[in-house]
Amino acid sequence: MSVRRFPPINEDAGFFAQSVYEEALSRYPTVADLVATKAKENGKKIWMEFQDGRAFSYEDADDLGNRLATGFYQLGVRADDHVALFALNSPLWAFSYFGILKLGAVPVTVNTGFMKQPLIYNLTASASEYLIVDSRLLDRLKAVEESLPELKHVFIIGKDNFVSENAPSHAYTFVDDLLSLEPDPAHRVPRKISDPSAMILTSGTTGPSKVVYDTNAQFITTALFLIDAGGVTSESVYYSYLPLFHIMALDMAMLLSMLANAKIVLVEKFDPAVFWEHVKKYGITHFAAVGPILEMLVKMPPSPLEKDHGPITALAYSSKEIWVIAGERFNINITGGYGSTEVGIPISAPNHIVRTKANPPGACGMVGPHVEVGVMNECGELLPTGRTGEIVVRPKMPWAIFMEYYGMPEVTTNAFRGLWFHTGDAGYFDEQGYLFFVDRLKDAIRRKGENISSYEVEQILLKYHDIAQAAVVPAKSDFGDEEVMAVIVPASDRNVSPDAIVSYAKENMPHFWVPRYIRFMDALPATATGRIEKFRLREQGVTPDTYDRRAVRNE
Numbered sequence: 196m197s198v199r200r201f202p203p204i205n206e207d208a209g210f211f212a213q214s215v216y217e218e219a220l221s222r223y224p225t226v227a228d229l230v231a232t233k234a235k236e237n238g239k240k241i242w243m244e245f246q247d248g249r250a251f252s253y254e255d256a257d258d259l260g261n262r263l264a265t266g267f268y269q270l271g272v273r274a275d276d277h278v279a280l281f282a283l284n285s286p287l288w289a290f291s292y293f294g295i296l297k298l299g300a301v302p303v304t305v306n307t308g309f310m311k312q313p314l315i316y317n318l319t320a321s322a323s324e325y326l327i328v329d330s331r332l333l334d335r336l337k338a339v340e341e342s343l344p345e346l347k348h349v350f351i352i353g354k355d356n357f358v359s360e361n362a363p364s365h366a367y368t369f370v371d372d373l374l375s376l377e378p379d380p381a382h383r384v385p386r387k388i389s390d391p392s393a394m395i396l397t398s399g400t401t402g403p404s405k406v407v408y409d410t411n412a413q414f415i416t417t418a419l420f421l422i423d424a425g426g427v428t429s430e431s432v433y434y435s436y437l438p439l440f441h442i443m444a445l446d447m448a449m450l451l452s453m454l455a456n457a458k459i460v461l462v463e464k465f466d467p468a469v470f471w472e473h474v475k476k477y478g479i480t481h482f483a484a485v486g487p488i489l490e491m492l493v494k495m496p497p498s499p500l501e502k503d504h505g506p507i508t509a510l511a512y513s514s515k516e517i518w519v520i521a522g523e524r525f526n527i528n529i530t531g532g533y534g535s536t537e538v539g540i541p542i543s544a545p546n547h548i549v550r551t552k553a554n555p556p557g558a559c560g561m562v563g564p565h566v567e568v569g570v571m572n573e574c575g576e577l578l579p580t581g582r583t584g585e586i587v588v589r590p591k592m593p594w595a596i597f598m599e600y601y602g603m604p605e606v607t608t609n610a611f612r613g614l615w616f617h618t619g620d621a622g623y624f625d626e627q628g629y630l631f632f633v634d635r636l637k638d639a640i641r642r643k644g645e646n647i648s649s650y651e652v653e654q655i656l657l658k659y660h661d662i663a664q665a666a667v668v669p670a671k672s673d674f675g676d677e678e679v680m681a682v683i684v685p686a687s688d689r690n691v692s693p694d695a696i697v698s699y700a701k702e703n704m705p706h707f708w709v710p711r712y713i714r715f716m717d718a719l720p721a722t723a724t725g726r727i728e729k730f731r732l733r734e735q736g737v738t739p740d741t742y743d744r745r746a747v748r749n750e
Contacts, residue, residue, distance in 0.1 A: 210424070210561075213565070216416055220388055230293050242453060256289070256293065256453070264293075266372075273300065279305050279326045285461075287371070308705035310338065318346070322602070323345075326348075347365075348368070352370045354369045389598065393409050394407065406600065415454070417539030418447065418450045421543065423546065424549075433458070433480070434477070436462045449461075465488060475500055508529075511531060531559045537610075541565070567590075570624060584621065585636060586618045620633075642672070642678060661695070662683055667682075667710070679709070683713060
């Protein structure tokens with residue numbers, strides 16, 4: 196009688212041996228060490244090319260990071276201080292990030308869509324004392340400065356775009372001006388694999404968003420796993436359009452390219468109209484197709500450029516149908532992946548299988564050698580193949596997943612119950628060892644690649660005087676992702692319009708949180724104890740009486 200392994204492991208996956216990870220962590224125990232060592236190894240080889248034509252070598256990345264570290268130190272930043280990055284994609288974002296780490300300080304990433312309360316929460320929950328802000332976002336900072344008394348100094352990226360009316364009341368310095376400083380190695384502070392590589396806000400479920408304390412070891416092992424799974428080499432060119440505040444761009448594109456001795460092409464945002472032109476211009480070999488990216492490309496008119504390219508591998512999160520259509524139409528290799536801010540990417544398909552297009556469409560992939568991944572029932576028992584349960588993860592190497600939810604010890608302990616990290620996602624393994632994602636157990640919404648806390652959207656809506664109750668749930672999207680739907684019970688004797696709610700939402704929350712759909716009800720379905728039964732609202736979906744902002748306002 197054969198014995199089933201829980202979770203199933205495919206011994207023929209062909210991933211790097213665990214010893215390769217141990218060697219990498221020995222050579223590059225921290226992100227700061229990675230930057231310094233790669234500068235020595237690769238010298239003047241181009242590492243990053245930005246959309247405006249500027250190019251930076253591996254030496255430049257290290258040198259400019261050192262110069263900014265010196266400037267930050269001179270203006271008060273010390274080891275263990277929390278320094279927030281609130282800026283659009285740019286080379287200075289990357290070099291500022293390196294400079295923070297070289298001082299032994301802690302980078303805190305901030306979603307550039309945030310304003311008002313979400314922005315205040317991100318900065319206060321992370322205990323940020325310093326802020327690096329894009330000059331184009333200064334109006335957002337100015338609107339909340341009075342709520343940020345702990346902020347000591349503001350560093351501004353983009354001197355040319357600075358508008359004096361938006362100048363912060365806090366003391367400020369232009370990051371651009373710090374680049375002329377001579378780097379002082381005395382300011383650098385050595386760190387360990389367990390020290391933070393970044394603190395990143397992740398969406399809440401039944402409560403507020405949480406600040407994830409990611410480690411150096413997590414970033415290095417995740418990047419190495421995706422180099423292996425994606426077949427990334429020193430000749431590869433990675434196209435990165437995702438915002439750098441997102442772990443997919445920060446670790447799984449920017450640092451991945453550096454670890455692989457490859458090149459990264461950085462743009463501010465994705466534009467399907469020019470994507471194939473960029474593929475041709477830069478010789479793109481790899482990109483991440485997060486959210487509706489493949490759907491957007493499929494819906495574009497055919498272009499002679501869409502097949503005029505060399506081998507391309509896309510790390511995709513899309514439906515099985517779109518996966519097949521995009522792979523055939525564009526002649527690209529598509530691989531899946533499963534991950535989060537907390538665990539990086541512990542699951543993907545081996546490259547030798549992806550190259551032959553033998554990986555099952557829609558499958559996330561197989562378990563990497565640096566982690567264990569299982570599927571568990573409500574009693575904490577690991578389930579056999581074919582059975583659906585909660586996806587759980589734990590490291591096989593020290594600090595290969597996140598350390599904690601910062602400032603939330605009880606939430607952290609609960610998330611690691613039974614010595615496994617509970618993801619809140621449902622999935623199952625097949626007999627070959629492929630993981631398939633089924634659904635989220637958490638009450639969150641994924642829109643355009645962003646995880647949205649329904650709880651936080653509800654809290655903002657409930658501050659509107661004409662709303663008595665609000666329940667926010669996901670609705671199906673035209674692009675295979677999800678849309679935000681708000682189900683509203685108006686305050687008694689109030690005549691509230693959906694247009695008024697949309698206008699209020701636009702003024703008080705990030706644009707991607709603003710509900711597309713608004714439905715009014717006299718009462719929300721609830722249990723005997725008063726708990727709103729959101730599953731009923733999800734099942735009902737978009738009803739004939741539901742307001743559609745896109746249809747009415749052409750948005």
